[in-house]
Structures are given as C-alpha cells and as structure tokens.
Amino acid sequence: MSDRDEDGSGATAAQDTQDAHAAHDAQDAVEQAWHGVVATARRTAAEGLVVGTSGNVSARVGDLVLVTPSGVPYDRLGPGDTVAVDVEGRQVLGELAPTSELPLHLAVYRNSDAAAVVHTHAVHATAVSTLVPEVPLVHYAAAMLGGPVRTAAYALYGTQELADNMLGALRERTGCLLRNHGTVTYGSTLDEAYDRTAQLEWMCRLWLTAVSVPGHSPSLLTRAQLDEVQDALKGYGQPG
Numbered sequence: 001m002s003d004r005d006e007d008g009s010g011a012t013a014a015q016d017t018q019d020a021h022a023a024h025d026a027q028d029a030v031e032q033a034w035h036g037v038v039a040t041a042r043r044t045a046a047e048g049l050v051v052g053t054s055g056n057v058s059a060r061v062g063d064l065v066l067v068t069p070s071g072v073p074y075d076r077l078g079p080g081d082t083v084a085v086d087v088e089g090r091q092v093l094g095e096l097a098p099t100s101e102l103p104l105h106l107a108v109y110r111n112s113d114a115a116a117v118v119h120t121h122a123v124h125a126t127a128v129s130t131l132v133p134e135v136p137l138v139h140y141a142a143a144m145l146g147g148p149v150r151t152a153a154y155a156l157y158g159t160q161e162l163a164d165n166m167l168g169a170l171r172e173r174t175g176c177l178l179r180n181h182g183t184v185t186y187g188s189t190l191d192e193a194y195d196r197t198a199q200l201e202w203m204c205r206l207w208l209t210a211v212s213v214p215g216h217s218p219s220l221l222t223r224a225q226l227d228e229v230q231d232a233l234k235g236y237g238q239p240g
C-alpha cells in the first residue's frame with residue numbers, strides 16, 4: 001500500500017508529523033469558519049435581516065464551501081453540524097442538506113475571489129427590489145458596494161436561472177438585490193459580507209424614507225460624485 005520505507009530512518013516519521021500538522025490545521029480552519037458561518041447567520045436573524053430560517057450564509061475554506069443547512073433554526077446549529085460542499089456542490093461534510101440557495105452561493109465563488117456570501121430577505125431592501133432596477137444614489141455608501149446597486153431579474157428561488165441573473169447584477173459590484181426576493185453580498189471575510197448587507201439594507205431604508213415625504217423627491221448623487229468617493233476610498237489610509 002505504502003511506498004514509503006519502514007526502516008525508521010526518520011525522514012518518513014518527519015513527513016508523517018508534518019502531514020498530521022497540516023491535516024490538523026485544515027480541520028481547525030474548517031471548525032473556525034463554521035463557527036463564523038453560524039455566528040453570522042444568527043446575527044442576520046438577531047438584527048432583523050431575516051425572519052426564521054429565510055436567509056443563508058456561506059464561507060469558503062480552500063476547496064470547501066461551508067454553508068448553512070436548509071430549514072434548521074440558526075440557534076439550533078452547533079459545532080457538530082458542519083455542512084460543507086465542494087465548488088461543484090457535492091456534499092463533503094455533514095448530514096444536514098445544504099441550503100436550497102446553494103447555486104447562488106456557488107455562482108459567487110466560481111466567479112469572484114469571495115471568501116464569504118450572505119443572502120437575506122431584509123425588508124427594506126426587498127421592498128426596493130420590487131420598485132426599481134437600480135437603487136437610486138441617495139448616499140455615497142453605494143461606493144462600498146462597488147457602485148449603484150442593481151436589481152437582478154426575478155427567477156424561482158434555488159434555481160441556476162436565479163444564480164445567472166444574480167451574476168449579471170453583480171458585475172463590478174459586491175452586492176445586489178434579487179427582485180421580489182432579497183439581497184446578496186459577498187466579501188473577503190464573513191464580517192465584510194455581513195456589513196455590506198447591513199449597509200445595503202440601510203441605504204434602501206434611507207431611500208424609502210426620503211421618497212415617502214409627500215410633495216418632495218430626494219436629491220440624488222451623480223455617477224461622477226460617486227466615482228469621486230470610490231477614488232477617495234481606494235486611497236484611504238495611503239500617503240497623499
């Protein structure tokens with residue numbers, strides 16, 4: 001079975017120890033990421049971005065995508081409930097079925113350098129998704145999502161069609177709305193993906209608040225003004 005020598009030369013033992021450490025580190029990374037996925041999912045519920053189990057969260061660790069399971073309340077998820085798939089969607093870890101929105105999460109990982117994805121049905125963002133093809137530029141926070149946030153065309157939840165529509169809306173953006181459905185954001189960490197969802201929901205709430213004043217319509221930023229913000233953000237923390 002093994003082509004390694006068994007004479008106890010030391011080289012084999014050293015290699016085995018190294019392999020064992022690497023396997024242990026990989027397991028630690030998975031456990032830590034799962035803890036983060038569950039904590040972030042609980043946060044979306046605690047902060048009112050989802051009701052019940054109606055959103056989902058994922059994180060990528062190497063070739064694995066850890067994702068919240070379908071239909072299990074987040075407060076019932078523990079360290080032993082890890083659900084992981086490969087980027088093709090084949091289940092690698094866990095007994096519970098992955099979220100039905102798995103195609104949407106996998107599409108983001110296949111087409112970006114995302115390390116985390118958050119999907120919610122946040123109420124103000126979802127309301128705005130029924131009204132406009134693009135969130136009006138009421139605030140420069142749009143720059144944090146890469147520009148004016150688009151609304152992806154409607155398709156049935158859990159389908160590849162919805163994932164494809166989402167990819168179109170995410171071009172050069174880190175978040176979008178899904179028409180009559182909710183939000184998707186991604187980031188290089190779970191916190192970043194979560195914060196982008198919170199910013200998007202806040203911005204949608206702001207627009208709804210401003211447009212609801214009778215007899216007035218909100219002033220909007222121009223693309224040039226938003227580009228200026230994006231340039232400023234890029235230079236943030238750098239000399240000059």
Ligand SMILES: [Zn+2]
Pocket residue numbers: 054055101119120121157181182
């Ligand atoms: Zn959904």
